[in-house]
Amino acid sequence: MDASLAPPPPEAVLADVRRALDEDLGGGDVTAALLPDVPESARLLCKEEAVVAGRPWFDACHRLLDPQVAIDWRVREGQRVAAGTVLAVLHGRSRSLVSAERTALNFMQTLCGTATATAAFVAAVRGTGATILDTRKTLPGLRLAQKYAVRAGGGANHRLGLYDAVMLKENHVRVAGSVAAAIAAARAARPSLPLIVEVETLDQLREALAAGCDRVLLDDFAAAGRREAVRIARQAAAGGRRIPLEVSGSVDLAGVRAIAEDGVDFISIGALTKHVRAIDLSMKLGPAP
Incomplete structure (x- = not known):
């Protein structure tokens, strides 16, 4: 990774993520509890052209709920991607994948938005x-x-x-x-x-x-x-x-x-x-x- 792209200290990322997950999960995900807790795959899809940013926060959201989750990133931070690009493929437990989904997406959507706007000015x-x-x-x-x-x-x-x-x-x-x-x-x-x-x-x-x-x-x-x-x-x-x-x-x-x-x-x-x-x-x- 480019040294200029070094993320904040892991404890700072985790603090952001814990605060956000607490806000969303509260006492527990009552809807995810209806699902069978079985191995499942998921894909992260970018639906418009964008510059990628936020992988450390996305990863932390999923790993706090399932330390065993596997996240296969197909793109790097700072990369410009086209609409329809699969950014990552995840393998984990069905309940934890859907429980972490919104918080992880909130981080990625916001940070990709910031990176994309910045890239336009830089260009x-x-x-x-x-x-x-x-x-x-x-x-x-x-x-x-x-x-x-x-x-x-x-x-x-x-x-x-x-x-x-x-x-x-x-x-x-x-x-x-x-x-x-x-x-x-x-x-x-x-x-x-x-x-x-x-x-x-x-x-x-x-x-x-x-x-x-x-x-x-x-x-x-x-x-x-x-x-x-x-x-x-x-x-x-x-x-x-x-x-x-x-x-x-x-x-x-x-x-x-x-x-x-x-x-x-x-x-x-x-x-x-x-x-x-x-x-x-x-x-x-x-x-x-």
């Missing part, structure tokens, strides 16, 4: 040098899972939370009194953490570049302002360390290529994880045709 900016990033606008409780799916779709992760990078935004700058003052306070308090500074004007950009940070985020800049920001940042880089530029706000698939071609380094898109459209998957009992 749109290919060749420009810009990197597509996610944000913290994730489904509650599924942040690590969705950020994994973004990587499966070819994107990269922004900060994971409020603890692994300092990100100075409008309110922080207002309280500090200026961009430079906010940067100085952040460097003094957390010198080892990456420092990202959001700016709303070209003057704030110049101040951030002069004070020094690890990345500048251009928040809702119009096209002309964005291009001027790139020119200013490149000019500043000629005399010292280059500071990458990130664009955020009002980014859609139709306009993302133009943003990338302006020369920015990163484009962060909340819609990758916030506006999730689940991929149509189903699990059918019986051997694959």
Whole structure:
């Protein structure tokens, strides 16, 4: 597996899955109890074109209910598949297969949806040098899972939370009194953490570049302002360390290529994880045709 696709720690995946299974099963699957508990096969079918993501969560759902279940994956994580593709074939007990079905599909549908949306944005900016990033606008409780799916779709992760990078935004700058003052306070308090500074004007950009940070985020800049920001940042880089530029706000698939071609380094898109459209998957009992 590509190192960038390494899933979260197994305990994190299991925590997600236990929480979801508890929600669905409660005191027990009263409908599955009507079935004879016999050996059975099932196939996981993708009913539309998609990018695959979510295998660790799918596997954990089934293995928590039946440790002996065999799951034969026919595709890899991050692979684009056509409609009608059999993603996996399972061999297990009939009751556990149907009890795990919905929870396992919920994870796969959501994470495939995130990966597929990300792949579309990545394809749109290919060749420009810009990197597509996610944000913290994730489904509650599924942040690590969705950020994994973004990587499966070819994107990269922004900060994971409020603890692994300092990100100075409008309110922080207002309280500090200026961009430079906010940067100085952040460097003094957390010198080892990456420092990202959001700016709303070209003057704030110049101040951030002069004070020094690890990345500048251009928040809702119009096209002309964005291009001027790139020119200013490149000019500043000629005399010292280059500071990458990130664009955020009002980014859609139709306009993302133009943003990338302006020369920015990163484009962060909340819609990758916030506006999730689940991929149509189903699990059918019986051997694959």
